[in-house]
Amino acid sequence: MGELRALIASRPAEDRERVEAAFVFARDAHAGVNRKSGEPYITHPVAVAVILARLGMDTDSLMAGLLHDTVEDVDGVTFELVERDFGPDVRRIVEGETKVSKLSKQGSQTAEVRESGRDVQAENLRQMLIAMTGDIRIIVVKLADRLHNMRTLGSMKPEKQQRIARETMDIFAPLAHRLGIGQIKWELEDLSFQYLYPDEYAYLQSRLRTRQEERQTLIENAVQQLQDSLTDDLELPEWVSDIDIAGRSKHLWSIHNKMQREGKGLEQIFDLLAIRVILTPRDLVVPPGTDDRRRERAEETREKRICYHTVSIVHSVWTPLPGRFKDYIAVPKPNGYQSLHTTVISPSGQPIEVQIRSRRMHEVAEFGIAAHWMYKQGSQLAQRDRENWISQLRELQNEINDASDYMDAVKVDILSQRVRVFTPKGLAISLPAGSTPIDFAYHIHTRIGETTVGARVNGSIVPLSHRLGNGDMVEIVTSKNGHPSKDWLNFAVTRSARTKIRHHFRAQERSEALQHGHDLLERYLRKRQLAVRQLMRTKLLEDAAQKLMGSRNPDDLYLALHAGKLTPSAVGKVLSPQLAQEQASGPARRAPVPKAPEPGGVYVEGFSTNTKLSQCCTPIRGDQVMGYLTRGRGVSVHRIDCPNMIRLLKDEPERCVAASWEAGTPGSVLVDVDVIAPDRAGLLADVLGVLAREKRSPTKVEAVVGQEEIAVIHLRLNVAGHGDLEGIRRAILTVKGVQDVIRVGGRKRNGASA
Numbered sequence: 094m095g096e097l098r099a100l101i102a103s104r105p106a107e108d109r110e111r112v113e114a115a116f117v118f119a120r121d122a123h124a125g126v127n128r129k130s131g132e133p134y135i136t137h138p139v140a141v142a143v144i145l146a147r148l149g150m151d152t153d154s155l156m157a158g159l160l161h162d163t164v165e166d167v168d169g170v171t172f173e174l175v176e177r178d179f180g181p182d183v184r185r186i187v188e189g190e191t192k193v194s195k196l197s198k199q200g201s202q203t204a205e206v207r208e209s210g211r212d213v214q215a216e217n218l219r220q221m222l223i224a225m226t227g228d229i230r231i232i233v234v235k236l237a238d239r240l241h242n243m244r245t246l247g248s249m250k251p252e253k254q255q256r257i258a259r260e261t262m263d264i265f266a267p268l269a270h271r272l273g274i275g276q277i278k279w280e281l282e283d284l285s286f287q288y289l290y291p292d293e294y295a296y297l298q299s300r301l302r303t304r305q306e307e308r309q310t311l312i313e314n315a316v317q318q319l320q321d322s323l324t325d326d327l328e329l330p331e332w333v334s335d336i337d338i339a340g341r342s343k344h345l346w347s348i349h350n351k352m353q354r355e356g357k358g359l360e361q362i363f364d365l366l367a368i369r370v371i372l373t374p375r376d377l378v379v380p381p382g383t384d385d386r387r388r389e390r391a392e393e394t395r396e397k398r399i400c401y402h403t404v405s406i407v408h409s410v411w412t413p414l415p416g417r418f419k420d421y422i423a424v425p426k427p428n429g430y431q432s433l434h435t436t437v438i439s440p441s442g443q444p445i446e447v448q449i450r451s452r453r454m455h456e457v458a459e460f461g462i463a464a465h466w467m468y469k470q471g472s473q474l475a476q477r478d479r480e481n482w483i484s485q486l487r488e489l490q491n492e493i494n495d496a497s498d499y500m501d502a503v504k505v506d507i508l509s510q511r512v513r514v515f516t517p518k519g520l521a522i523s524l525p526a527g528s529t530p531i532d533f534a535y536h537i538h539t540r541i542g543e544t545t546v547g548a549r550v551n552g553s554i555v556p557l558s559h560r561l562g563n564g565d566m567v568e569i570v571t572s573k574n575g576h577p578s579k580d581w582l583n584f585a586v587t588r589s590a591r592t593k594i595r596h597h598f599r600a601q602e603r604s605e606a607l608q609h610g611h612d613l614l615e616r617y618l619r620k621r622q623l624a625v626r627q628l629m630r631t632k633l634l635e636d637a638a639q640k641l642m643g644s645r646n647p648d649d650l651y652l653a654l655h656a657g658k659l660t661p662s663a664v665g666k667v668l669s670p671q672l673a674q675e676q677a678s679g680p681a682r683r684a685p686v687p688k689a690p691e692p693g694g695v696y697v698e699g700f701s702t703n704t705k706l707s708q709c710c711t712p713i714r715g716d717q718v719m720g721y722l723t724r725g726r727g728v729s730v731h732r733i734d735c736p737n738m739i740r741l742l743k744d745e746p747e748r749c750v751a752a753s754w755e756a757g758t759p760g761s762v763l764v765d766v767d768v769i770a771p772d773r774a775g776l777l778a779d780v781l782g783v784l785a786r787e788k789r790s791p792t793k794v795e796a797v798v799g800q801e802e803i804a805v806i807h808l809r810l811n812v813a814g815h816g817d818l819e820g821i822r823r824a825i826l827t828v829k830g831v832q833d834v835i836r837v838g839g840r841k842r843n844g845a846s847a
Contacts, residue, residue, distance in 0.1 A: 111156060233274075236272075242257070261284070270510075332399050343367065411440075528560070533561065558584040614654055713815055764812050768833075
């Protein structure tokens with residue numbers, strides 16, 4: 094507790110007294126309880142409060158850090174008691190922490206959770222993120238809690254170490270980064286790295302330790318040289334009251350990640366060594382009567398001028414490496430981080446990264462959202478980004494019910510690495526790293542996304558799959574005739590863009606289905622020379638839909654016609670009593686009499702001739718089909734994607750007629766499929782074993798091994814329809830090594846056709 098008292102010594106006496114009261118309450122509540130490491134339990138909440146104090150968090154947050162486990166772990170301590178003694182804000186933070194922890198602990202005690210742990214843990218994290226949107230301090234306290242738990246993770250069992258470390262790497266470190274709390278982010282990543290990849294961690298630690306003294310000497314010499322140069326400058330000492338220069342080594346996880354991402358060895362990482370220059374500007378003298386906003390703008394402008402002047406001094410001392418200068422002051426990172434980064438060659442020939450920032454920029458970089466309690470002044474862009482992603486959390490909560498889907502969306506759209514790009518008018522847009530112009534377009538507006546036909550990045554035309562980089566200027570080219578392409582789903586990154594693209598195609602497919610159903614009915618009525626406009630009035634269609642479908646929506650009627658669940662003749666009987674009477678009594682008619690279908694057969698509109706399923710593509714129930722009027726052999730029914738049907742549509746369109754599946758019990762059809770897999774011992778036996786479990790007996794089995802040891806197993810199977818075939822396909826795909834199950838041409842079983 095001594096360290097915590099020292100950290101808050103400069104705070105008002107009332108605040109110190111409140112923190113002391115919270116400590117006494119927590120100490121008494123946890124008396125006699127030890128952690129798994131053997132230490133008294135009170136050491137944990139005190140350590141959490143120390144982390145929060147170092148972040149500069151407000152007094153309510155410190156008190157919540159001390160009390161965060163009391164309601165959950167101690168009988169007789171209630172939220173009402175916490176609110177009575179310490180206030181509503183402290184209660185809200187403690188309650189947010191407790192709800193999350195309780196979910197996790199309850200879940201881990203059940204066998205059901207052990208079988209579906211990801212779902213329960215996802216629900217746990219979802220509840221935490223939902224609570225966070227009500228008070229951002231909840232997640233800051235949670236991060237401090239997680240950081241101390243990671244520091245003491247060694248006392249846990251290995252499997253629990255792995256689970257907690259993975260969760261920390263996937264959720265909590267990205268959350269710290271998103272909130273801009275670099276101090277916590279780096280430590281969480283390195284601690285997780287130690288447990289997730291112990292061999293790689295030990296290797297890097299060993300390699301870096303072997304040359305530690307040499308690097309330390311190099312850094313000390315470089316720091317002294319830069320200190321002398323900055324102090325000797327004629328202008329800089331007049332602008333700043335303090336220049337803090339320190340050397341540091343890059344974090345282990347960052348080094349490992351960069352080596353993996355760029356395929357480089359340790360000796361190829363140029364920014365292993367870094368010098369950080371922190372400049373404290375002197376108090377700004379402004380004319381009397383200057384308003385606060387104008388003063389803030391003047392201070393921000395002066396901070397930037399000081400940083401840019403400093404980097405010019407650095408470049409005059411050492412040679413900068415081309416292409417290694419990054420200006421995060423003019424273009425801050427989406428979490429508010431501001432700094433100048435330049436890589437230079439030291440006198441020893443070793444590359445050194447120099448980071449230059451003001452004191453305020455440094456506090457924001459280290460403490461992120463926590464710096465809000467230290468500085469009213471801050472990046473408006475960062476504040477807007479923070480508000481945007483918290484709003485996104487709320488929107489996702491309303492849109493997605495499944496906890497696992499929610500967490501997947503949060504990881505991609507919110508917690509992933511970000512890039513900041515700009516519209517032609519200079520508006521900054523924050524997107525997940527790897528985003529494309531398609532993601533950008535849909536982020537601006539759905540209509541812009543749907544009419545996109547091209548994009549320019551930094552003035553140059555780029556493909557729509559181009560990956561955007563930080564600081565890019567993006568211009569979307571649209572056309573009123575433009576429309577989404579299914580290829581966009583292959584490279585769109587954001588969930589929002591992908592959802593909107595899928596919605597467009599679902600709506601398009603529905604529209605096409607409605608039009609097809611409408612056309613089937615209209616053609617049927619016209620061929621019988623009936624009054625189409627009168628019979629297809631909305632009121633009559635609603636009555637027909639009610640009688641046939643139990644719904645008064647004509648769209649349901651059209652969709653049923655499109656899907657083959659209803660025939661045009663069945664609808665026609667309901668719409669026209671005259672037609673129903675004629676069909677019942679069999680009078681002479683001017684229009685052709687449609688063929689009465691057999692159960693499970695194919696209805697070909699307007700023809701009473703024989704129909705048969707073609708052997709070239711073997712249509713089965715559920716396939717989209719079309720008929721071809723042969724010369725003397727009736728109507729041959731093909732799948733619409735059959736190469737022969739495509740050729741006939743081109744060469745003899747007048748002989749191609751609409752066809753659809755009749756309602757009824759489907760017939761059985763013999764279908765041929767090819768199973769593709771790398772050859773191995775027991776492959777054929779495994780495939781046949783799966784078919785046996787599915788109660789399927791193939792009528793033909795052939796197996797060959799082609800080039801590159803790829804096996805093709807040809808099977809002929811009885812199937813009742815498209816859904817039946819898809820079920821068989823999914824079952825075979827579970828066999829080890831099977832890459833694909835492809836439907837090929839086949840033969841029709843006797844009696845299977847209509």
